[in-house]
Amino acid sequence: MAAARPALPSSPTSLLLSRSISAPDLAVAPALRRNRPTRWVVAAAVPAVAGALAASAPVGATLLRDGGATLLVTAGAYSLVRAFDALTERRLVQQSLSRKVVHVLSGVFFMASWPLFSNSTGARFFAAVVPFLNSVRLLTYGLGFYSDEALVKSVTREGKREELLRGPLYYVIVLLIIVLVFWRDSPIGIVSLSMMSGGDGFADIVGRRFGSLKLPFNDKKSWVGSAAMFISGFLLSALMLSYFSWLGYIRVSWDQAIGKLVLVALAATVVECIPVTDVVDDNISVPLATMLVAFLLFGNTAN
């Protein structure tokens, strides 16, 4: 004798709240028996819609998260530039200092924002939208299609829009490449971005102010500036590797990583101070040199 079927809930609401729901039960709830056409429509639609929602829920949530993170980080980038425009406008910060602080903070904050994005394989492409939009912004304003005094004042030394097409543009293109190629699960991108943003940024900030003793082979750079590059690049790299390791994106064996980071920071510092910046901008030479040495020492794991 067939086992008695469990009593079906008496209404669609209680049907949906019932924990013993299964697809056949969804099709023939008694409250729907009185109206035959509706019953068959619901009988066909409910399992299909339920299945589609169940399948699409993770995808929808991921797209929502990555889209939201992209909007948030884009807004953060815009706000950072506007904030330093206001500070330079009010002469609270010198223009040359403003440029460098934006140089440091935009890289560090951008890297720090990466965990906002989902674990989907497409997350890095959402994150890449931010540097991409900023590169388009720098190009269009640098070429004079549009004008944005706030941008020019906060990220140029002399207030000329053409300056946007060099250091700042190279910088955001490197950010774009690092996100797409390395993302947050490789120490190479994390360390390269740390050296470019933190190392090179503090070399300028400290070197301009305290760098009276110039390097023998480059009178535009100083011992103090290079020391600041080495120390800040090393410390920021270690900090960001700890940050991504703590969040579970990478695993770091510190007994080996420290020595490797010292060598990477040394290589980046040497490249930054040799007189090639007239030929290659150090927003290109420093990350490239760091990527090469970090790849040779770390491979693609932070051990």
Ligand SMILES: C/C(=C\COP(=O)(O)O)CCC[C@H](C)CCC[C@H](C)CCCC(C)C
């Ligand atoms: C001023 C900059 C580079 C110039 O470097 P240097 O020639 O003096 O060595 C940095 C330009 C930054 C750009 C205008 C904005 C970049 C924003 C970034 C892609 C995302 C930041 C997000 C975060 C949440 C603030």
Ligand SMILES: Nc1ccn([C@@H]2O[C@H](COP(=O)(O)OP(=O)(O)O)[C@@H](O)[C@H]2O)c(=O)n1
């Ligand atoms: N190693 C370094 C780097 C920069 N600096 C100082 O920071 C200024 C700007 O450095 P930089 O030409 O590398 O600037 P960016 O090309 O990074 O914008 C130099 O003219 C120096 O006064 C330094 O003293 N020592």
